[in-house]
Amino acid sequence: MSKPKILSPTLREKKRYLAFEVISESKLEFEEILNAFWHSLLNLCGEIGTANTNIWFVKDMWNENSQRGVIRCRHDTVEYVRSALALIDRIGDSRVIINTLGVSGTMKVVKRKFFGERTLEDFGPESYEERQENTPQQNKL
Amino acid sequence: MKFYDLHVHVNDPDKIDEIVEMAQRLGFYGIGLTVTTLEELKKLKETIKKVNTNIDLITSVEIIASGTRDLKRKVSKFRKMAEVIIVYGGEYNINRIAAEDERVDIISHPEYKRKDSGLDEIIARSAKERNVAIEINFNEILETYRKIRSHVFNHMMKNISICKKHNTMMVISSDAKSPWEMRDPRELSSIGQILGMDLKESIDAVSTIPELMVESNRRKLKNF
Numbered sequence: 598m599s600k601p602k603i604l605s606p607t608l609r610e611k612k613r614y615l616a617f618e619v620i621s622e623s624k625l626e627f628e629e630i631l632n633a634f635w636h637s638l639l640n641l642c643g644e645i646g647t648a649n650t651n652i653w654f655v656k657d658m659w660n661e662n663s664q665r666g667v668i669r670c671r672h673d674t675v676e677y678v679r680s681a682l683a684l685i686d687r688i689g690d691s692r693v694i695i696n697t698l699g700v701s702g703t704m705k706v707v708k709r710k711f712f713g714e715r716t717l718e719d720f721g722p723e724s725y726e727e728r729q730e731n732t733p734q735q736n737k738l
Numbered sequence: 739m740k741f742y743d744l745h746v747h748v749n750d751p752d753k754i755d756e757i758v759e760m761a762q763r764l765g766f767y768g769i770g771l772t773v774t775t776l777e778e779l780k781k782l783k784e785t786i787k788k789v790n791t792n793i794d795l796i797t798s799v800e801i802i803a804s805g806t807r808d809l810k811r812k813v814s815k816f817r818k819m820a821e822v823i824i825v826y827g828g829e830y831n832i833n834r835i836a837a838e839d840e841r842v843d844i845i846s847h848p849e850y851k852r853k854d855s856g857l858d859e860i861i862a863r864s865a866k867e868r869n870v871a872i873e874i875n876f877n878e879i880l881e882t883y884r885k886i887r888s889h890v891f892n893h894m895m896k897n898i899s900i901c902k903k904h905n906t907m908m909v910i911s912s913d914a915k916s917p918w919e920m921r922d923p924r925e926l927s928s929i930g931q932i933l934g935m936d937l938k939e940s941i942d943a944v945s946t947i948p949e950l951m952v953e954s955n956r957r958k959l960k961n962f
Contacts, residue, residue: 620763640883640884640887676928676931676932677932679924679925679928680925680928680929680931680932682925683876683921683922683925683926683928683929684879684880686880686918686919692918693918694760694764694918694920694921696763696764696922696925697922697924697925
């Protein structure tokens with residue numbers, strides 16, 4: 598299927614990624630949080646306001662063990678999304694606090710900061726230099 | 739940066755640990771444990787001594803007054819005992835008398851159960867002169883839905899615009915009745931931002947203003 602051409606950088610929307618953590622009485626599933634969030638955002642901003650936020654849930658980033666996930670939105674509507682998350686107080690039978698951990702411009706930083714992901718760069722020249730410093734110096738002739 | 743929430747209710751003094759644990763998780767530096775009566779305050783002071791945490795525990799009293807005379811009597815009664823004095827607003831007379839009293843620190847939800855915003859320029863001006871802060875109450879938003887919530891938002895927006903004009907201090911607090919109603923300080927400030935505050939104002943409302951308030955009150959209480 599053919600796609601429209603990529604827009605020029607000035608016309609592209611600037612995105613922000615919000616990492617959030619769910620504090621709840623019992624562990625929750627992704628879809629429960631999704632429904633609660635849409636309900637809260639539509640109540641707070643209305644349909645036009647929600648359309649303006651250009652919201653997107655990154656499903657792959659949901660971690661069920663640590664109860665952490667990522668939402669993508671437009672850069673100037675971060676505060677609306679954040680307060681919509683704050684206004685969720687109950688999902689199903691369990692009481693809930695949704696705590697935003699931080700905001701970032703790229704997915705790479707979100708993964709590194711809030712999900713503890715490590716790339717090859719972490720094991721790169723820095724660690725090599727550190728290793729050099731730590732090793733005892735030999736007597737030079 | 740040090741974040742404070744000066745209005746967290748303690749219904750049961752034995753459950754302070756839960757509140758403290760949640761505050762630590764949400765990243766607060768200090769929390770104001772709020773009670774309404776003298777007996778509760780005495781019990782709270784005893785239990786605070788036993789709690790062992792890094793979090794700054796502040797005693798605050800919410801004064802629920804039936805009239806203006808009652809308000810003045812209760813303020814003079816509690817002022818030397820608690821670090822923060824919060825007045826339960828809502829009635830116009832009480833809002834006004836509280837704003838004209840130097841001993842009061844915060845007027846809580848001045849728009850509560852009203853058809854107007856509960857603040858006017860006279861109150862805002864006198865609150866500015868006497869260093870009384872106006873509270874944006876998060877719990878009031880959390881408890882209401884749809885139509886009523888939109889009215890609450892409207893009143894809060896009006897209050898914020900009046901306070902901004904007269905440079906009156908604003909404080910955002912959660913007014914939590916249980917640990918599950920507490921929120922992250924940055925989220926509280928985001929509520930302030932969507933209601934018309936600037937980024938700096940909204941962050942000051944959960945950090946600098948409460949910090950200065952607590953510091954100055956502690957200094958005054960030492961001199962007594």
